[in-house]
Structures are given as C-alpha cells and as structure tokens.
Amino acid sequence: MSAPLARVLIVDDEPQIRRFLRTSLDAHGYEVVEAEDGQSAIKRMTVEKPDVLVLDLGLPDMEGLDVIKRVREWSDVPIIVLTARNREADKIEALDRGADDYLTKPFGMGELMARIRAALRHRVQAKGAAPVFKLGTIVVDLVKRLVTRDGEEVKLSPREYDLLRVLVQNAGRVVTHQQILKEVWGPAHLDDTQYLRVYVGQLRQKLEPDPEQPKYLMTEPGVGYRLREDEPA
Amino acid sequence: MRAARRLADMLDARWTAAYVEMPRHYRLDDAAKDRIAGALRLAEQLGGETVTLPGSDLPGELLRYAQTHNMTQIVIGKAQRPRWVEFCRPSLVHELLRRSQNIAIHVLTGETEPETATPERRPLLRRHPAAQPYISSTAAVVVAGLVAKLVEEYVELPNLSMIFLSAVLFAAVSWGLWPSIFASLLSATVYNFFFIPPIYTFTIATPEEVLSLCIFIVVAILTSQLAGRLRTYAEGAQRRVRTTTALFEFSRKLAASPTLDNLLWAISFHVAAAMQAKVVILLPEDGMLAIKGSYPPEDTLGPAEQGAAQWAWDHGEPAGRYSATLPNAEMLFLPLKTGQGTVGVLGIQREKQETALDPGERRMLDAMVDQAAVAVERANLNEEMRAARVLAETEKLRSALLSSISHDLRTPLAGILGSASSLLSNDVRFSDQARRDLLLTVQEEAERLNRFVGNLLDMTRLESGALQVKRDWTEIADLVGTTLGTVRSRLAGREIRIDIEPGLPLIRVDFLLFQQVLSNLLDNAGKYAPAGSTVSVRARREDAEVVIEVIDEGPGVPPDDLERIFDKFYRVKRLDRQIAGTGLGLSICRGLVEAHGGRITARSPVSGGRGAAFTIRLPVEPQPETPPARTTAAADTP
Numbered sequence: 001m002s003a004p005l006a007r008v009l010i011v012d013d014e015p016q017i018r019r020f021l022r023t024s025l026d027a028h029g030y031e032v033v034e035a036e037d038g039q040s041a042i043k044r045m046t047v048e049k050p051d052v053l054v055l056d057l058g059l060p061d062m063e064g065l066d067v068i069k070r071v072r073e074w075s076d077v078p079i080i081v082l083t084a085r086n087r088e089a090d091k092i093e094a095l096d097r098g099a100d101d102y103l104t105k106p107f108g109m110g111e112l113m114a115r116i117r118a119a120l121r122h123r124v125q126a127k128g129a130a131p132v133f134k135l136g137t138i139v140v141d142l143v144k145r146l147v148t149r150d151g152e153e154v155k156l157s158p159r160e161y162d163l164l165r166v167l168v169q170n171a172g173r174v175v176t177h178q179q180i181l182k183e184v185w186g187p188a189h190l191d192d193t194q195y196l197r198v199y200v201g202q203l204r205q206k207l208e209p210d211p212e213q214p215k216y217l218m219t220e221p222g223v224g225y226r227l228r229e230d231e232p233a
Numbered sequence: 234m235r236a237a238r239r240l241a242d243m244l245d246a247r248w249t250a251a252y253v254e255m256p257r258h259y260r261l262d263d264a265a266k267d268r269i270a271g272a273l274r275l276a277e278q279l280g281g282e283t284v285t286l287p288g289s290d291l292p293g294e295l296l297r298y299a300q301t302h303n304m305t306q307i308v309i310g311k312a313q314r315p316r317w318v319e320f321c322r323p324s325l326v327h328e329l330l331r332r333s334q335n336i337a338i339h340v341l342t343g344e345t346e347p348e349t350a351t352p353e354r355r356p357l358l359r360r361h362p363a364a365q366p367y368i369s370s371t372a373a374v375v376v377a378g379l380v381a382k383l384v385e386e387y388v389e390l391p392n393l394s395m396i397f398l399s400a401v402l403f404a405a406v407s408w409g410l411w412p413s414i415f416a417s418l419l420s421a422t423v424y425n426f427f428f429i430p431p432i433y434t435f436t437i438a439t440p441e442e443v444l445s446l447c448i449f450i451v452v453a454i455l456t457s458q459l460a461g462r463l464r465t466y467a468e469g470a471q472r473r474v475r476t477t478t479a480l481f482e483f484s485r486k487l488a489a490s491p492t493l494d495n496l497l498w499a500i501s502f503h504v505a506a507a508m509q510a511k512v513v514i515l516l517p518e519d520g521m522l523a524i525k526g527s528y529p530p531e532d533t534l535g536p537a538e539q540g541a542a543q544w545a546w547d548h549g550e551p552a553g554r555y556s557a558t559l560p561n562a563e564m565l566f567l568p569l570k571t572g573q574g575t576v577g578v579l580g581i582q583r584e585k586q587e588t589a590l591d592p593g594e595r596r597m598l599d600a601m602v603d604q605a606a607v608a609v610e611r612a613n614l615n616e617e618m619r620a621a622r623v624l625a626e627t628e629k630l631r632s633a634l635l636s637s638i639s640h641d642l643r644t645p646l647a648g649i650l651g652s653a654s655s656l657l658s659n660d661v662r663f664s665d666q667a668r669r670d671l672l673l674t675v676q677e678e679a680e681r682l683n684r685f686v687g688n689l690l691d692m693t694r695l696e697s698g699a700l701q702v703k704r705d706w707t708e709i710a711d712l713v714g715t716t717l718g719t720v721r722s723r724l725a726g727r728e729i730r731i732d733i734e735p736g737l738p739l740i741r742v743d744f745l746l747f748q749q750v751l752s753n754l755l756d757n758a759g760k761y762a763p764a765g766s767t768v769s770v771r772a773r774r775e776d777a778e779v780v781i782e783v784i785d786e787g788p789g790v791p792p793d794d795l796e797r798i799f800d801k802f803y804r805v806k807r808l809d810r811q812i813a814g815t816g817l818g819l820s821i822c823r824g825l826v827e828a829h830g831g832r833i834t835a836r837s838p839v840s841g842g843r844g845a846a847f848t849i850r851l852p853v854e855p856q857p858e859t860p861p862a863r864t865t866a867a868a869d870t871p
Contacts, residue, residue: 194706194857201708212714212731219715221744
C-alpha cells in the first residue's frame with residue numbers, strides 16, 4: 001500500500017457527510033481523520049497535524065468562521081469550507097479570514113477532489129508560483145510576462161495581465177472580487193466590481209475558445225472568479 | 234300614485250301605498266276589489282311598498298301607521314263632494330288635517346297638481362269634536378220626524394214611533410250610549426210634540442206615551458250596549474289583525490336583510506318604531522356582551538344597564554325596568570332565545586318611561602323578540618356556513634398543493650432509492666454499463682431534487698419578503714455563460730444558440746438570483762423543447778431597456794395561459810402527458826425579476842405555430858465610472 005497522498009481532517013457534525021467523505025477520500029488515497037465540532041477540530045489539528053482541513057461552516061458549538069480564525073493564528077494549513085446555498089456572505093468572510101476555497105452543499109466529489117488538490121499544491125509551492133502555467137493551448141510565463149495561445153502571443157494590457165497573473169497564482173482556487181481588486185487596482189477600489197466585469201470580459205474574449213461559454217475563467221457567483229487548472233471533464 | 238312617486242323621488246325617500254280595509258269593503262263587488270288590487274300593484278310597479286291596514290277609522294288608521302313608521306308626508310286624493318255632505322260628514326282630508334301632527338298632507342284634486350296643506354290651516358268647517366255625535370243624532374231624529382210626518386196619514390199613530398225607533402237605533406249603533414239616549418229623549422219629545430194629540434204640546438196623557446218613551450230609552454240603552462260591545466270586539470279583532478300584520482311585515486323585513494349588520498339594524502328600527510322606544514341589541518363578542526345594533530344609534534350602556542343585560546344573558550330571563558330583576562335599570566332587557574340557546578339580548582327603553590307595557594304590547598314585543606332571535610341565529614349560521622366553506626376551499630387547495638409538492642419530492646427520491654437499493658442487492662450482478670446507468674440516475678435525480686428544494690426555498694423567501702437582493706454590476710454575457718455551464722447537461726440533445734449584442738451596458742443585479750431566473754427558464758426550455766431543436770438565448774438593447782430572451786421550439790403555450798403560467802403552481806393542462814414539476818419555476822422568475830425592477834412576459838407561438846419565448850426587460854441604469862485608461866508601468870511585480 002502506497003503512502004497516503006495527504007492527511008485530511010474533515011470536520012462536520014453530520015455523520016452521513018463524514019461517512020461519504022471518508023469513504024471517497026480514502027478511496028482516492030488520502031488518510032482521513034474526523035472531528036464533529038469546533039473544539040475537537042482545534043484539538044485534532046494540534047495533535048494530528050493534517051495537511052488539509054475540510055471544514056463545515058455550520059457547526060453546533062462554535063462558528064466555523066471562528067475555527068478558521070483560531071487555526072490561522074498558528075497554522076497556514078489549507079482550509080476548504082463547506083457551506084449551504086445562498087450564504088455568499090459567509091463564503092466571502094471565510095475566504096477573507098484565510099480559507100483557501102469553498103464548496104456549496106450539495107456538491108460532487110469531483111469538485112472536492114479538485115479543490116483539495118489545488119489547495120495542497122499551492123501550499124506545497126512557495127509563495128512564488130510555478131513560473132509557467134499551462135491550460136489547454138494557453139501558456140502563461142510569469143517570468144517573461146508572456147502569454148501565448150496556440151503558440152501565438154496574446155497582447156494584454158498591463159491591467160489585464162495583472163488580473164490574469166492573480167488568477168494564475170491562485171489557479172484552481174477561488175479569488176474573491178475584493179482580493180483581485182486590491183491586488184490589481186489597489187485598496188481604494190474595493191467596490192468597483194464593474195472594473196472586474198469589463199476586464200474579465202476582455203480576457204475571456206482573448207483567451208477562451210468560446211468567450212460566451214467560458215470553460216477556463218469561471219465566475220463564482222457572488223464571490224469572485226476561479227481559473228481552472230485543468231481541462232474540464 | 235304617480236304624484237306620490239314623484240314626490241318621493243324629489244325628496245329621495247321611500248314611499249308606501251296604504252289601503253285601509255274597512256268593514257264595508259268586505260262587501261265590495263269584484264270590479265271594485267279588482268280596482269283596488271290594481272292600484273296596489275301599480276304602486277309596487279312604481280317602486281313603492283304596499284300595506285293593507287284593517288280598521289274602521291280611516292284617518293285614524295292612516296295616521297297611526299304613518300306615525301309608527303316615521304312617515305313625514307301623506308299624499309291623498311280628494312273627491313269632489315257637495316258642500317252639504319261635507320257638513321254632515323267631514324271628509325277624509327279634513328280629518329287627516331285635523332289629526333295629523335307633524336305630517337305634511339298633500340292633496341290632489343282632480344287633474345291638478347297636489348297642493349300642500351300645512352297642518353296649521355284649519356279645514357273649512359270648524360267643529361267641536363265632542364258635539365258632533367249629538368248634532369248628528371239631532372239630525373237623525375229630525376229626519377225621522379219628517380218621514381213620520383209624511384206617512385202620518387197612512388199609518389196608525391203608534392206605528393209612527395217605529396220610525397223614531399229607527400233613529401234611536403241608528404244613533405246607538407253609530408255613536409254609542411249617550412248620543413243614543415239623547416236621541417231617544419229627543420225622539421220621545423218630538424213624537425210627543427208633533428204627533429201625539431194634542432199636537433204641538435208636551436203632554437204625557439196616556440200610558441202608551443209613557444210606555445213608548447220608556448221603550449225608546451230601553452231600546453236605546455240595550456242597542457247601544459250591544460253596539461258598543463260589538464264595536465269593542467271589532468276593535469279588538471282589528472287590533473289583533475294589526476298586530477299580526479305588523480309582525481308579518483317585521484318578519485318580512487328581517488328575512489330580507491342580507492347581512493347580520495343589516496338584520497340588527499332592521500330589528501332595532503322596527504321594534505323601536507312599533508314600541509315607540511329606544512332599542513339596543515347586544516351580541517356576545519370575545520366572551521362579553523357588546524352593542525351590535527341600536528336605534529337610535531348608541532354605543533355604550535350605563536353600568537346598571539350592563540348588569541341587567543348580563544343577567545338577562547346569563548339566566549335567559551328578562552331583567553331591568555318593569556321586571557323582577559334589577560328594576561332600577563333604565564332599560565328592559567329581553568334575552569333572544571331560540572331552541573338552541575340564547576343568541577343575544579335586546580334592550581328597550583320607552584320614550585314615555587312611566588308607562589309600562591300593557592299586556593297586548595308586551596305580547597307583541599315578545600313575538601318580535603322571538604322572531605329577532607331566530608333571525609339572528611339564522612344569520613350566525615349563515616356566517617358559520619360561509620366560513621366553513623372558505624375553510625374547506627382553502628383546505629382543498631392546501632391539500633392539492635401538498636400532494637403536488639409531495640409528488641415532486643418523492644419522485645426523484647424513488648429514483649434514487651430504487652437505483653441505490655438495486656446496486657446494493659446481492660441477487661444480481663450488474664454489468665459496468667448497467668451499474669453506471671443506475672448511478673447516473675442517482676446523481677441526476679438527486680440534482681433534480683436539489684433544484685426543486687431550491688425552488689421551494691426561493692418561493693418561501695419571496696413570499697415572506699425575506700429575499701435580500703444584493704445588486705452588483707454584472708455583464709450579461711457572463712451571466713448567460715455561467716448559467717449555461719450549470720444547465721448544459723439538462724439541455725443535452727438540443728442545440729444552444731447564443732446571440733448577445735456586443736457592447737451591452739452592465740446591469741445591476743444579484744448574480745445568483747438572476748442566474749436562478751435564467752436557469753429556471755432554460756430548465757423549462759429543456760423540458761418542453763424536443764430533442765434536436767434549438768434553444769436560443771438572446772440579449773439586446775431596446776431604448777432604455779435591456780432585453781434578455783430565452784426561446785424554445787417546443788409545443789408552445791396556449792394564448793389564454795400566457796399570463797397564468799406565471800402563477801404559483803400553475804401547470805398548463807395537457808391531455809397527452811403531464812410534464813413533471815410543481816410549476817414554481819416561472820412564478821419564481823417573475824418574483825425575482827420584479828424584485829429587480831424588471832418585467833417578464835411570455836410570447837407564444839414564436840414561429841411556424843410553435844415555440845415559446847420568455848422575455849425579461851430590465852431598465853438600463855446609469856453606467857458606473859469606466860475603469861481608468863491603461864497607464865504605463867502600472868503592473869505590480871509578483
């Protein structure tokens with residue numbers, strides 16, 4: 001039996017959720033530890049030292065958001081939160097507090113796996129991302145600041161490039177509107193989502209095979225954007 | 234009749250045609266009776282009410298009726314009669330004028346318009362009422378004397394006294410005891426003076442004369458007593474008939490009242506009019522008695538009255554003034570009792586406080602109270618029935634809804650459970666393909682269930698007003714593209730065409746909610762569009778609006794249903810097959826679109842007699858500040 005890919009701590013008060021997560025993660029080669037509330041989650045964190053934390057926000061004893069805050073005080077372990085429908089504010093709050101990604105219940109395992117992989121990869125790599133990012137026929141070379149598609153250079157304005165860079169550096173993970181705006185336009189523009197709309201639209205026009213049905217640069221409704229890191233199934 | 238109707242219209246008042254049925258009318262021939270019936274029918278046709286009053290005192294009956302029913306005008310026709318007849322017997326008009334108090338009398342003579350006579354104008358003949366019978370008796374005796382004189386030659390003397398006897402009888406019957414005694418004395422005197430020899434002298438010579446005088450007097454007394462008794466009986470009978478008529482009218486009025494409030498007012502008004510009193514009606518409300526109807530209008534009762542009313546209610550017996558219980562209260566309270574129990578309390582306060590109700594009046598009041606009780610109970614039952622019917626309808630609707638929702642929840646669950654249990658069963662070995670099919674079913678049905686639950690939740694939030702619309706600048710192409718990504722699998726087999734005008738303004742919407750709208754519309758298209766057909770999504774600008782359309786090539790929507798499909802739980806009735814789904818999607822779309830200040834409509838057919846197009850219109854808002862133009866060397870270093 002090969003070594004586990006990573007150790008995952010799943011925190012959810014519903015036994016059925018824990019059961020199917022454990023079964024699937026185990027089948028994918030992950031080692032699984034469980035907790036059913038916030039306090040025991042924090043304890044298991046210190047004892048087991050997992051590589052990634054999958055955390056349900058609706059916990060009985062304390063707010064999932066508080067767990068994130070506590071954990072982030074001494075650990076930068078990747079955190080993926082599980083939330084209910086129509087709780088965008090919670091999602092954004094969680095991401096702001098340091099969570100890496102989110103999933104809306106009910107979700108498919110494929111999505112969870114993809115996000116766990118992305119989260120792990122980003123932690124494994126140093127803050128400096130891999131210099132070259134490939135997706136489909138698109139190649140982004142962060143060192144040379146060069147973007148090509150089907151081998152041909154794609155001309156991007158500085159803002160467009162910055163936007164792409166932020167997404168590439170977080171490839172596979174969601175980036176909130178706020179985060180993008182802060183990084184690309186500065187803290188004074190946190191409310192100017194219209195900038196994002198326009199620039200994302202332009203990027204899609206230049207990079208997507210079918211700009212009207214994007215498959216790489218995805219909108220996360222109410223939260224932000226996500227650049228896929230592999231071709232969709 | 235017509236003049237009365239004109240007057241009533243002018244005064245904007247109700248009017249009633251009254252027919253006083255006097256004893257002599259029973260002997261009218263058919264032609265006359267027909268004329269009377271015809272007149273009454275005409276009155277009803279002209280919009281008045283009719284009433285028949287039994288009685289012998291024509292003006293008295295008319296005035297009594299008028300007064301108890303608060304009539305203010307009487308319209309009457311006057312026949313032309315010679316003056317001397319007027320002298321002997323005053324006409325109806327004069328009697329009315331004399332005895333009416335504050336009722337205006339309008340007199341119609343012949344073809345002329347009615348002249349209004351005010352009560353102050355006295356009639357032509359001024360008479361002292363009390364003297365009239367005596368004068369008439371005198372006249373009768375005089376007439377008898379004249380007749381006797383005429384037949385003196387042909388008849389024996391003693392027989393002439395019969396003629397005077399007739400006069401005495403006449404006086405006894407017409408005017409009672411004392412006028413008849415007066416007539417008998419007068420007759421005896423005249424007989425003696427003019428007929429008994431020696432004539433022109435008052436001598437009582439023979440015993441026959443004494444005898445005839447005595448007989449006159451005895452006859453006078455007996456006859457007048459008899460007549461008096463008859464009259465009393467007749468009056469008693471008339472009074473009973475009046476009472477019965479009044480009660481009959483009362484019950485008719487009650488039966489005609491459409492609502493409880495109308496009923497209570499009718500009861501109060503008519504009892505007040507009949508009894509010359511103030512009336513209040515109390516019904517139970519929240520465990521206490523409250524005034525629900527009154528005439529004249531009244532809101533509150535004093536504490537003594539409250540106590541009496543409460544006692545009457547609690548014990549089902551009269552209480553208050555004139556009764557054995559709490560006689561200090563100003564009103565008499567009678568419980569409204571039926572076979573089922575007490576439904577309320579009626580309070581009555583006579584205008585002339587001192588006079589207690591005489592037995593006749595008390596019987597009438599009791600009869601009215603009984604009728605009122607039955608009417609109130611009937612009104613209550615009607616109300617209960619109506620409420621029960623509404624409840625039944627609501628229940629029916631609710632249970633239909635529940636069964637529809639239950640069906641839409643259970644169907645996907647059936648698929649999931651069925652597939653999962655199949656896979657778990659040890660009896661069968663499934664091929665990989667079969668296993669995959671079953672698992673796909675599980676996944677698809679679970680997703681369908683998820684969508685349905687989402688719709689239910691959205692509906693609930695929309696209804697309860699808990700919907701929070703977070704609007705932010707959104708690109709339509711982004712919205713369409715993202716939504717298509719989520720529904721693609723359900724639209725498999727259909728071609729999807731996107732036609733978005735370039736350069737459309739940004740719209741300020743809640744991305745997730747609008748995604749829901751488009752998703753529902755596309756789901757609908759997916760359900761109804763046959764495989765191989767095209768589903769189009771179009772967006773364009775039209776003046777001050779942005780228009781987004783979802784068009785399918787399915788069977789379309791019948792014209793009558795184009796608005797109704799946006800109703801909650803509405804499904805187009807289709808004979809061939811029932812499309813799955815509880816019919817929430819479009820009503821949610823409408824709710825969400827309208828929450829953004831937009832409109833959504835349906836159009837069908839679209840082309841070739843088929844298809845349906847759903848159009849969303851949103852007002853274009855002033856665009857936000859455009860991003861600053863590109864600046865050189867503005868990129869951050871990683």
